[in-house]
Amino acid sequence: MRRLLSTVLACEAIVIGLAVPVAIAVLKVDALIAGLVCGGLAVICLVMAGMLRFSWAVPAGTALQVLVIATGFMVPTMFFLGALFGVLWGTAIWMGRKAEGAGAR
Numbered sequence: 049m050r051r052l053l054s055t056v057l058a059c060e061a062i063v064i065g066l067a068v069p070v071a072i073a074v075l076k077v078d079a080l081i082a083g084l085v086c087g088g089l090a091v092i093c094l095v096m097a098g099m100l101r102f103s104w105a106v107p108a109g110t111a112l113q114v115l116v117i118a119t120g121f122m123v124p125t126m127f128f129l130g131a132l133f134g135v136l137w138g139t140a141i142w143m144g145r146k147a148e149g150a151g152a153r
Contacts, residue, residue: 049144053109054097056140060116060133061093067123077122085122089115106141113137 064086071082089112096112099105113134120127 049141049148050100052140052144053100053106056133056136057093057097057109061090063129064090064093064116064119067119067126071123075123082122086119089119109137
């Protein structure tokens with residue numbers, strides 16, 4: 049499960065990082081705000097990908113998904129992309145638990 053979740057977070061970090069120039073150039077968001085919010089979330093995603101060995105990391109990653117969806121207030125497309133990554137996150141948890149349960153049998 050950790051491998052699936054870390055992959056979701058790594059891909060999510062890339063997408064969030066790519067939202068920075070869109071926010072600045074297209075939507076005219078202040079560069080400092082866009083960089084701090086989106087750049088900060090991208091870094092947090094990467095850090096969380098490395099922290100998934102701890103039991104608290106999955107619930108923290110779930111809370112992170114909510115924050116990513118909230119970036120849609122800055123870049124409206126992120127509402128859709130954040131929800132998509134939220135679905136991927138939930139699917140990775142579900143499939144990971146299913147695979148771990150099958151391995152225990």
